[in-house]
Amino acid sequence: MPHRLLKFALRKDHPEPRMFRAPARLEDEYDAVIIGGGGHGLAAAYHLAKDHGITNVAVLEKGYLGGGGTGRNTAIIRSNYLTPEGVNFYQASVELFQDLSRELDLNLFYSERGHFTLAHSPASLRTQRWRAEVNKHLGIESEVVGPEFIQKTVPEIDLRVGGHQAPICGALYHPPGAIARHDAVAWGYARGADRKGVEIHQQTAVTGIELRDGEVAGVHTDKGFVKTRKVLSAVAGWTTHITAMIGLRTPLVIHPLQALVTEPLKPWLNSIVVSASLHLYVSQSSRGELVAGASLDPYELISMRSTLDFAEQLGGHLLDLFPCLGDVKVLRQWAGLCDMTPDFSPIMGTTPIKGFYIDAGWGTWGFKATPICGKTMAYTLAHDRDHELIAPFNLSRFGRFELVGEKGAASVGH
């Protein structure tokens, strides 16, 4: 029995201190203001303090910690991307994740499950091989596997997909693919940043950004104005709201992404299973629930409403793949917001506006990048220069028509 638990048992009162303070009021000035108290913003705050000694930092969250994409995604972590730029970036993130529970002294339930991307056609198998080869070239565990391997690893899968659609002819298999307890990632970074002196202000909404001669001079909030020369926008699905405040044009459009969770079941599904052509991804949480999602909603919307269409489609596709789940009950459906880019790669780093830094374009793949975004964006703020890992993702790439083609031959992310 870990000593931590004994400690709880033997103390009469509850021994745990607050994980993060609730500062009474905003200071007049900060060295940096981070908009967004999700995983990315909190990780950036943590690394600003830890790596660069910049602690006079305020994280402004209009709602509650991890209430956006961090708390709404399906917590899949992987690095089997298509472009070398993407693979290197996400691999650095996976490596940070693997040691993050220790680093933050919080059990994030980082659980390596193995990640299948199913191929239902020779064309999609080609794309999977493309990914596998790029991955292997960069030292990532990733390979194309045949139907037999899939069946052996996940016996419940019906490779014929019900018989009315193209059968499964193989998959990209990525053993390090993992899931984690997403909320805890935000809490852990919040505690870490808080202990290093960062101020976290929840229920504090940014209402404007003050520019002087085209440079950031401060931030207006519903709790008053604060001076600062550096602002990081780390609000994913709410980015267009922030960029509109300073007239910064980007390719970002917001789409909802929906997910659902079933009643808890005894463990049976150990892998993460993704099927692009069925618009489906599913894993089983450590609580036993099946957590499943689909591809983006088909039109722009900055609202987190649910649709029945989604639940019907996903229910159908789950049964196409796992016919034995007919009796399994869906508890709850919900939605999050995805800030999509044309090339399915993020938009990170410096912008034409001095002092305004952006961490956006997280679409459906933001959670897995949390640690590396924190590290690289902190570096970028500290040095006012893009960290080399994120240089390819600078907003300026569109002006140069130098896209980072994660879309490949077009397939869904997650």
Add this chain to the structure above:
Amino acid sequence: MKIIHCPINGPRPLQEFRFGGELRTMPDPAAASDAEWADYVFNRRGEPGVKREWWCHVPSGTWFIAERDNRTDEFLRTFLHGAGRADG
């Protein structure tokens, strides 16, 4: 499921429609600078608010324009391309 009022086919469920993205005006390719052209090709007005968008009723192949609030998903009005110009 949303109901969308197609100017030709009347009120229909969302599943009969396809979203066509924001209504954009192309700058004169000859006159536009590279930067202006890239802005036209890639950048979008993605911020919250009422937008003019293309929608297509698939079964009948009818393209039309909708004014929609992308926060509430409320369709304020729909009209055929060109018809909307007169009144703004």
Add this chain to the structure above:
Amino acid sequence: MDRRLPPRPGEWIDRGRSVEFRFEGRTYRGFAGDVLASALWASDVRLLGRSFKYHRPRGLYSLAGHDANVMVEDGRRTNLRGDLLPIVPGLDARSVNTAGGLERDRLRFMEWFGRFLPVGFYYKAFHTPRLLFPFYENNMRKIAGLGRINPANTPDDSPKDYAFCDLLVVGAGPAGLAAAIAAGESGLRVLLVDERPRPGGSLAWQTGDSANGPRLEGLLARVRACGNIELRCGTQAGGWYADHWIALFDDRRLTKLRARATLVAAGCFEQPAVFRNNDLPGVMLGSAAQRLIHLYAVKPFDRAVVLAANGDGYRVALDLHAAGVDVAAVADLRREGEPTELARQVAEAGIPVHHGHGVGAAIPGAGKKRIRGATLCPLDSAGNPRTDRAQRVECDGIAMSVGWTPNGGLISQAGGRFVYAENVEQLVPSILPKGVFAAGRANGVFDLDDRIADGTRAGLAAAAHLACTDSSTNGTPPAGPERIVHRGPPPSHPFPIFADKGKKNFVDLDEDLHLADFANAHQEGYDNVELLKRFTTVGMGPSQGKLSNVNAVRILARLNGASINDTGTTTSRPFHQPVSLELLAGRRFHPLRRTPIDPWHARMSAVMMHVGDWLRPEYYPREGRSRDVCIHDEAANVRRNVGLIDVGTLGKLRIDGPDAAAFLERIYTGRFGKQAVGSLRYGLACDETGVIIEDGIIARLADDRFYVSATTSGVAEFFREMQRWALIWGMDVRLSNSTGQLAAMNVAGPHSREALHELTQTDLSPEAFPYLGVREGTVAGAPAILLRVGFVGELGYEVHVPASYGLHVWQSLVGAGERFSIQPFGVEAQRLLRLEKGHLIVGQDTDALTTPDEADVAWAIGKGKPFFVGMRSLEIVRKRPLSRRLVGLTFANGTPLPEECHLIIAEGEIAGRITSIAPNSTLGHPIAMAFVRPDLAEPGTAVRIRLDDGTFSEGRVAKLPFYDPESARQR
């Protein structure tokens, strides 16, 4: 011992039909109409399940579908709610989530661990050392979870329905019935649903008054009398979606309802009190006891204590008394007690009432499998129990009637808001979205007559609303009768929560959360309702917090010293009750498209492959020949004799009108203005970023009539874009997508001319009908468009005819080609032939970023054109040096061959990618197409390709095409 009561009016069981079933391996009897929990309770079984975390004994609690601890599996299905599951003959139910059965569950030791497992403990332990976590997690996962999946199970694909009505009324209780009648009688098409198997709602069980039976009958009679009300029982409104799109679930199917307005009269969920051991079998909601008595005729206890904070509790006491239960005491949390008539009746029944008292604890019996007593404690001024002055009462049951919360999930899903109202000490709807109405207890109205009046009011309001939305002007409806406001003392207690040193007073039974957990979470900084929910997981269990969220918010509000309204509530999401995947999925439609030649392919037992929605012949298998050999032979026969392929899936478009040529010049990269009538040109199309998205053949039939082919999987989207561009540019063109309307086949090979000649009057001589020509004529009597194309690099004709003639023409060609040994060939042979010819396939040899320069098809771009889609972007792209180019590769026979998408490696860097490969071409050696770095694009350059196993294959860059460079054969 049989706890069944004598027959009573309105009971839901059919005593004529006795049902034998099994639970945990033992046989019991009940009646048709019983649910598992009622039938077991009737047989004096009280241990019905174990809890999620501590495996504490749990019994019947709400009997309203929220008893998440009473979950069973029946051999096919799992996680079935014991308080919803009807018993049927042969039912063999076993409790989920036990180790070695319910009685002696080996996991009951978990409770002893409880003190070691504070809230969120798992975040704080097991993660170090890192290597051990997988071991810990494995065991945690085994302990967590409820039922097991049944791998042998197969889903029923029950059909789904669409339905339509003016007004949906949710809940067939007094308010709902009255609302439906009011709306129906004012002419609306009303659908009235209730999740219970019979209508009546609380009239059927709560108000115990003998007048209620007739009263219910009266309301139901009016519903029946009114022609336009449809009543559906056993139907839950699972979720509200945009524009009154509502998911209705019964036990068989999902009905997708489109209503014009929604009226929620779904009543309330009774809320438990929190005290020590408030979770043990025998402690239940007052409404559960009443449901047992009135619906299932089961005597809940022998000796009971009623914990009351409202008149409903006194009603419960009287019902228990009438059912022969010895009611030992009513503990009324209210110092002033019950002001109504009920107080007198209870006194007359000789039931002792203790004002200002609460229950300090339930006293467990052996193994905690039932209770044997309760401690009654006076409450101090702060409302805390004085345990020092506790008096002990023997009893085997405690019924709790301390308050309610509205069943308003649909209202908040529709965007409505709730506010905490002091006059009822609970949430009531404050903002109702347009077209959404609330009535009855869901609306904070509790008196029976008031509820009926409120239902009528809401029904009329809905009618008025729809009436004036009809008369176009979406003005607000005329105000109906005044909103009815609750009179008398509040039906809910503001804080029915009693602290206890130990950790056995449960707030959330699904998740085994007790009071201390909330204080601890709060101390750690989870002081916001959403954070608290996520950290403690309160409300995340199977009953989705229906019995715990309200108390959780009350606790948090106290901890924050804030009001309920400032503390807020968590948002309700679909579904009202969990819904099985097979109901959600229902019957699925998988549309498939087939060409007119499909029956013939079937007769030849061709191997079909899915291409988008289409089925196409991949190849035609032959006895004793491998797939590769068949494909190779099909291709070889095209080169040697003549082959026939079904290309009916190709996009087939008509572009007509005065501006047709000008339009095509804007869509495609090439020039068509001067294209001669009767001729073909290759068409290449880019998107606005300059990326290749389509290619095809453009045939000019007349000055103002073009016939255009497009790719199988791209045509639908591409045609839609064409339609949009035509609108934007305001050009005078008529666009038609005839893809499915026309059959198309390609007869290709040295003998194709002779074969076709038999069937047409069109002059096929090279002079009259040269390569890249198009003619309109007839083939085998059918009107046809003939196109001389060279996709596979041989003399060939594409024959396009109306679909209804397709099979006839195909068969005629097969017949006419017989003496030239014509053979069908499939998609794979065609891929091989076109590869030999160096023709790219968009989507295989190009990707999401490929430009014409990279694909080496810049020749297809018309020089000096003023505009085409993507042109301006290509100008910008061309300012950068080219990063890759599509080239041909040849391989020496015997070398290990790469597969498509294997990478070309140069100086340890990625320098390209195989896009297409043909291991056994008709050229006698393997060939491929690949992207390579421009410095490697020179013909003759050797490139190394890494294979799966890390070894390398070597190929040489070759000039395209590989086959017949002068294109002599196809002329």
Add this chain to the structure above:
Amino acid sequence: MTMPETPPRRSPIHDLLEARGAEFRVVGGVALAVRFPTAENHADVPKSVGLCDQSGLPKLGLKGRDAESWLANQRVDVPAAIYDSRPLPDGGVIVRFGTDEFFLEGGVGGEFVPALAAELESRSGHLYDIHREEAAFVLLGSRVGEVLSQTCALDFRALPPRRVVFTRVAGVSCGIFPDSADNVPSYRIWVDYASAPYLWETLVEIVESLGGSVVPSPRGRV
């Protein structure tokens, strides 16, 4: 060289009907299923629901600025509003699909549409004929509504008669034409030739689950 006769047009579900043992007769160049071996006869249909194939009837699509005037010159009664219809002399129907787009379907054995098509040879101006080869299925009987409510998200009780609606049935785009006659609810479904076998098999399954059946094509429109 001998030129074959113009062959009979073939329904996209010809083989499926054949498999049911249908007897065919060529009426006006169309192979129509006129009898089935089983007791599937018309009489019961109104009580439940019948499904009938009328594909292969002569069709014609016309587009262009001059389409309307040309039709008028051919003495065709041209519907005024989009999706409105008018009967054709041979029992067929003409529907306006757009401002200057029309769809004509001849009646069983009717000669009107083929004759009209022949006239097109001598056309002039902006008039374009488009191949129309939609399959045509007829759903009829008192339980038609149940078939539609399982496959289509439209409230058919709210639709005006003899006006075409374009919607989706069982996931495929269709034109639906309510042409109920003598109190027998009836809907004509036009669907892409390539999707027809799928839609037919789907509808047959549902029709039979409701106690209905496949019925032979009557002479003329139901």
